[in-house]
Amino acid sequence: MSSRKPGDSALRVPQVIVQTVVFLIAAVAGPSAHARQEQDVNLASRYPASLDASEPPVGRSWSCDAADIWSVRSFSFTCxxxxxxxxxPSQVAFGVHQGNVVWAYVQPDAPGRVLRAPVGTxxxxxxxxxxxxxxxxGHVFPPGTVVGQGKAAFxxxxxxxxxxxINAAWQSGNLPVIPWRKSIVVDLETSVARRLFMTDTEAGTVKYEPFFERRPLPPLTPVTETDSLRAFDEVWEAFDREYAMFGVRPGxxxxKxxxxxxxxxxxxxxxxxxxxAIADLLRPLEDLHVWVNCGDENVPGYSRSRPLNANWQAAEALVGPLRDSRRGAAWARTEDGIAYLNVYALSDAELPDLVxxxxxxxxxxxxxxxDLRxxxxxxxxxxRAIAGRFLDRPRVYSRNQYRSGPKHDDLGPMLDRVxxxxxxxxxxxPVVVLIGPCTxxxxxxxxxxxxxxxxxxxxGDRTAGSSANPRRIETGLNITVNLPRxxxxxxxxxxxxxxxxxxEVYVKAAPEAFTPRSDPVLLCALEKLRESPAESRRPGRKP
Incomplete structure (x- = not known):
């Protein structure tokens, strides 16, 4: 997982790959006959809203499962x-966070039409x-249009x-944030281009964002049954031989x-x-280091909510302006002499020298x-190179094992990392190390x-709990799989x-508690350091 710094605007325009789009196959999109029900479905009652727009915007994790797929007789939207x-008639998929629908994807059985628009009519x-x-x-999908569950494969x-x-609008860290009630984003794939419109339903206004014309969904590549099964079997067999975590995944x-x-x-x-299919095979491993890419696309697999327990702007408010190297570390110092060192990435070979x-x-x-949050x-x-500046002697910090045989519980000797x-x-x-779910x-x-x-x-809070030492499986179909070893x-x-x-010290705080002026974790760390009497304070570097 790559590190990220906060401060991403909820409306920031992303940089994504320029591709062209093709229409998804009708066999997947078409609603099943058994899904048609005599009684219409009230989606607002199925997904009662409990979240609203907030400041600062909070990114929400989401899931989309078979129960979140619906068939509709029709769909229309005007502004x-x-x-x-x-x-x-269309299939609809919902992204859901704690029972709240945070996005929807609609695909018609046969192409629909742009009736009126600033561009693309x-x-x-x-x-x-x-x-x-x-x-x-309930206003976007009225009860009279929803007829029942759709196809799970959708x-x-x-x-x-x-x-x-998702990163086109109303997002933070590539997670959806809740828009204002008047704001609806309509992101179309048409016969000509991707067309993204920002609508204001109260004012009745529409703004077109031409930036996204060059960034449609990537085209789909045909595959034969033989090649598809070969790739699937290669991945299954590689995990069967090498994945060491089966022992802590008893379920x-x-x-099967x-x-x-x-x-x-x-x-x-x-x-x-x-x-x-490979991503769904691997999802039950519940491993954050297992991922699947298809060309330029990340194929969604297992994920879980890991809200950032920090705010970059709040750090500056509490410790002073940060001097950012742009290479993985930033620093500041409070007026009363407490140093602040934020190591936000571990990718630049020059980082130890910078620190x-x-x-x-x-x-x-x-x-x-x-700060490692x-x-x-x-x-x-x-x-290791950075941590060595704080150690008094060699110390074991972790231990690890690899697979050593064909059985899932065949593990080699315990190896110490020093x-x-x-x-x-x-x-x-004294040093206070800040950690949290994004560590x-x-x-x-x-x-x-x-x-x-x-x-x-x-x-702070518990870290993510995920380590890998992985290798990459290249299937030959432009599908890449990360295999933790x-x-x-x-x-x-x-x-x-x-x-x-x-x-050692827990600081529990809701995501909403971290604002540009408030960081409960950092504040607690500063207070803890300031508990020491002034006469006992000594510089970090001995004279």
Whole structure:
């Protein structure tokens, strides 16, 4: 997982791959006869709204499963006198967060039509991706139009569209945020181009965003049954031989999963459908390091909510302006002499040298907050080099095992991972290390390294609980799969997954508590350091 810094605007325009789009096969889109029911469905009662727009905007994780697929007799949307789109019978997929619909994907059995629009009037409509407030679900999909459950297989197409399009509007960190009730985003794939419209239903106005014309859903690539099954079997067999985490996944019946999803791969007519069958095969492993790509697309698999327990702007409000290297670390110092070091990535080979220079500047500080909450992992060796500046002697920070035989519980010897002291001097003043749900992978190892230093205290919330040391499986169909190979363990031998690294001091706070002026975790760390009497404070670098 790559690290990210907050501050992404909920309306920020993304940079995505330029591609062309094709209409998804009608066999998947078409509503099933058995799904037609005599009594119409009231979706507003099925998905009662409990969320509304908020400041600051909060990204919401989502799921889209078979129960979230519906058949509709028709779909239409108008805004004022200048915009109208109309579809006939269609399949609808919903993205859901805690019972709230946060997006919808609509695909007609036969192309619909743009009736009126600032751009694209008369064009055929092949699909629509919608963003709206959960409270207006019943207005967007009235009861008289919804006839029952749709085809379960359509969930994969809904997840595909959401993954590609969610970062166009009303998002934070590629997760949907709740729009204002008057704001509905209508994102069309037409016979000509992708057409994205921002509508204001109160004012009756429509704004067209031409930026997205060059960024439609990627084209689908045909695949033969033979090639699809070969790719599926290659992935299944590789995990069967090498995946070390089966022992902590006792509920996973790997042979049964093959029986369940191999027919899906056999029925695939495009490489994306093959990739989706593989992703669904791997989803029950509940492993954040397992992922599937099909060309330029990430195929949605397992995920879970990991809200960021931090705010970049709040850090500046609490410790002063951050000097950002743009290479993985930023620093500041409070007026009373507490250093703040934010290591938000582990990818730049020059990072240890940059941190060394920062420590030279901060060496006379009498306390340090080392922030890992934004760090999603990277190169563990870079973390070792930085952590060595705080260690008094070599210390074991993690242990790991690999598969050693054909049985899922065949594991090799326990291997210790050790961090060594490094540098001309050691920072010896009190250090508070901040961690949270977005601290993941090598960043979790980094936290464990720092936790071995006698002057450190970890504070915040549990980390993600995910480590991999993976290899990539290239199937030859432009499908890539990430295969984690080890079971990572804490120094006492307990698995890192799924519990992660537990902080010594918990600071529980709702995502809404982190604003541009408020960071409860960082505030607690500063207060903890300031508890020490002024006369006992000594610089991190000894004279």
């Amino acid at each position: 004022g006198d200048g915009f109208a789109v109309e579809l006939g 008369g064009e055929e409509v092949r699909s629509i991706f919608l963003r709206f407030n959960p409270a207006v679900l 969930a994969a197409w809904g997840r595909r569209a959401a993954t590609w399009k 996973v019946n790997w042979a 999963l093959r029986e369940t999803f191999r027919p899906r791969a056999a029925a695939a007519r495009t490489t994306y459908e093959t990739a989706a 060394d220079k920062m420590l030279e500047t901060l060496g006379d500080s009498w306390g340090l907050v080392l 934004f760090n999603g992992g990277g190169d563990e060796l870079l973390a 961090v060594e002291p490094r540098g001309p001097w050691r920072f010896e003043a 993941m992978s090598s960043a979790e190892s980094f936290a464990l390294m720092l936790a071995q230093a006698p002057q450190t205290t970890t504070l 080890w079971i990572d363990r804490l120094p006492d031998g307990r698995p890192l997954e799924p519990g992660g690294v537990e902080p």
